[in-house]
Amino acid sequence: MSSSIPVQRHSARDFSDRPVALDTLRAILTEAQLAPSWENAQPWKVYLATGKTAQHLRQSHQDLNQQGTKSWTEVVPPKDWATLPQTNITAWQQNMQQFYTANERDQFVSRQRGLFNAPAIVYLTMPKNSSAYSAYDLGAFGYGILLAATRHGVSGVPAYELVRYPDEIREAFTIPDDEAIFMGIALGYPQTDSRVNALRPGRSDLNDILQVRD
Template structure:
């Protein structure tokens, strides 16, 4: 697959099928991601893969906490929408409208669908978690983001769908226990991997992107 095809072909999947992914493919995707650039070749990321019974245990606790309204306590600070710039707030509002328009005519309420998707960890057969050392610099976080994007593009190239989401890392205590993540590591993000469930409208949501003129500043 050409690079541009992977870039434009990747989209966030919120409901995966029960079709499995073999570990050899997962390892190959992670190996591709390891080619991402990093500050002074520091390669600050660590990777934890949850699948099988381990992921089932994480999912069960996640479901219970989400559906009982327990707030997440992620390692990295989060910002409420009103803390974002007006441009970002508008982009998020547009995304919400697109989500509603896409799936509102289904039998289940839009908010209920998205809540269930988050609670179920999108029914993914594999979730890959990224950590860095506590109090890592912003450069290490940037590097880990590059690693994650490279991983998702590799997955697309190999016919595997993906979903990066806050819902995957909302309860770090659960992940530390299940995956033996050391206390000196911060959990940065998780990416769900799998194959999109066919004919599920929640998987067809296509958020728009800003026009270049809205965010590119060129000085000649």
């Protein structure tokens, strides 16, 4: 295993049944803790589901979806996105429509509703009394998890789907009332023969987002 951070990272959305060792998960989270934060505030807390707890959450989530249970999140996304992110979201949706056949799109949705069959799920919280700077800090920590996971040969995907039934998460853990469940990250080893994992969404050209003055 190389000690350097890989240049390439992509999200897996269909994981195998192979578990991730707890020592590996702890190493990933420890490395992610090097993320910077406002005056070292480190506003995040981590709740890690593995084994039977992850299995229960996957089944519970699938059942809630099949029952058509209305979902909600403790951190509310914007109703209207700004032009740049909305353009990228639209491009992502069109890319997925073009990449997958109708049957493959159904598989994509099925994996998503089953929490990607992830053997490990990380839930990130921050205090409800937080500013946008704390959200920035938590995001840095979350990306640190993804980079560290890649370095350890583990794939991951952050997803809104993971946190849209917060009651099931609070039933699995003891989470104080003053903490908001902000984001979830699914971790595991990808199914190598899954078409769901073959999608590689592009990124904006650097020149489209960068302004340099010398």
